[in-house]
Amino acid sequence: MPLRQQIFAILISIVIFIVIIELVRKRKLREEFSLIWLLTGFLLFILAIWYDLLLAITSLIGASLATSTLFFFGLVFLILINLYYSIKLSAIANQMKNLSQEIGILKAEVRSQKTEDRS
Amino acid sequence: MKNNLLIVIPAYNEEKTIGSVIKGIRNVAQTSDVVIINDGSSDRTESAAKDAGAFVINLPFNLGYGAALQTGFKYAVRHGYKYAIQMDGDGQHNPSSLMSLIKEVEKNNTDVVIGSRFLGGNSYNAPALRKIGMKIFSIITNFITGQKFTDPTSGYRAMNDSILRFYSNDIYPVDYPDADVIIMLHQAGFRIREIPVDMNPSPTGKSMHSGLKPIYYLFKMMLSIFVTLLREPIRDKT
Numbered sequence: 001m002p003l004r005q006q007i008f009a010i011l012i013s014i015v016i017f018i019v020i021i022e023l024v025r026k027r028k029l030r031e032e033f034s035l036i037w038l039l040t041g042f043l044l045f046i047l048a049i050w051y052d053l054l055l056a057i058t059s060l061i062g063a064s065l066a067t068s069t070l071f072f073f074g075l076v077f078l079i080l081i082n083l084y085y086s087i088k089l090s091a092i093a094n095q096m097k098n099l100s101q102e103i104g105i106l107k108a109e110v111r112s113q114k115t116e117d118r119s
Numbered sequence: 120m121k122n123n124l125l126i127v128i129p130a131y132n133e134e135k136t137i138g139s140v141i142k143g144i145r146n147v148a149q150t151s152d153v154v155i156i157n158d159g160s161s162d163r164t165e166s167a168a169k170d171a172g173a174f175v176i177n178l179p180f181n182l183g184y185g186a187a188l189q190t191g192f193k194y195a196v197r198h199g200y201k202y203a204i205q206m207d208g209d210g211q212h213n214p215s216s217l218m219s220l221i222k223e224v225e226k227n228n229t230d231v232v233i234g235s236r237f238l239g240g241n242s243y244n245a246p247a248l249r250k251i252g253m254k255i256f257s258i259i260t261n262f263i264t265g266q267k268f269t270d271p272t273s274g275y276r277a278m279n280d281s282i283l284r285f286y287s288n289d290i291y292p293v294d295y296p297d298a299d300v301i302i303m304l305h306q307a308g309f310r311i312r313e314i315p316v317d318m319n320p321s322p323t324g325k326s327m328h329s330g331l332k333p334i335y336y337l338f339k340m341m342l343s344i345f346v347t348l349l350r351e352p353i354r355d356k357t
Contacts (some may be wrong), residue, residue, distance in 0.1 A: 104190055108177065
């Protein structure tokens with residue numbers, strides 16, 4: 001890999017790393033989510049400094065170019081992240097449904113309690 | 120709230136019909152409580168229901184038919200009702216059939232009683248496309264359960280308290296709970312019966328199924344039935 005490319009890749013991974021740490025520090029990102037992103041930054045860093053590994057993976061999966069290996073895994077990674085968010089969303093939608101139902105029932109009960117007390 | 124039967128009616132923008140539905144129930148089943156689940160209506164459904172003498176639970180925003188219905192089931196469990204009946208607020212389900220549903224579920228040899236439009240020579244005219252859909256789900260449900268259901272998509276049903284607890288679980292589908300719920304109940308070993316009921320054509324003309332929804336409905340139901348079959352049967356242990 002040309003030196004310029006390598007420096008660029010290393011810089012990108014370092015920036016990702018710093019941004020994530022900063023987000024967690026400001027409590028804008030929960031530790032739970034930051035783990036995936038830190039892992040992503042780390043992986044990027046490894047691939048940037050260890051070009052032979054990328055070449056090895058490329059020949060392992062039978063790709064012709066190192067760049068296509070990167071793009072392929074990048075896409076797979078994005079799909080997985082999306083799937084993960086879908087799962088999270090389903091869980092959150094379900095929790096929200098339960099909360100709304102509970103609020104509705106409790107409010108109605110409080111209201112009928114109040115009218116009973118008044119009479 | 121001293122009766123042992125609760126009638127659960129989810130309502131979303133039904134101000135025109137909800138009042139007469141509640142009055143119709145009052146005429147037939149005096150010894151029952153009525154709860155309206157106002158599913159984030161933007162019209163005067165709440166006051167119309169209150170004026171007719173029903174207990175109203177307001178959901179903070181629109182959750183969908185199944186989730187609204189489930190709110191009523193959860194309420195029934197909290198207040199220890201022995202039986203519950205679910206019906207629609209648009210006037211499609213005729214209150215005159217309430218007593219036969221109640222009698223059937225109180226016999227204690229059944230857990231769920233489904234009111235069928237098609238049993239006992241009842242005539243019910245649905246649009247052709249809807250009829251085909253109903254037929255398909257009828258065939259699938261009959262094949263899986265080995266029991267004959269003429270109207271598995273009917274939302275006019277009576278149930279006892281063990282079903283109410285079962286329905287309060289997170290497994291209860293939030294949108295369009297019908298044929299897949301029958302299969303779920305069958306897998307869990309509950310006893311289901313179908314009896315004839317009277318239904319009017321939906322008077323407001325509006326339906327849950329319009330636009331692209333039938334396609335989503337078909338897909339959702341197929342998937343839901345398929346994964347229900349893949350799951351381990353869930354039996355309520357409480």
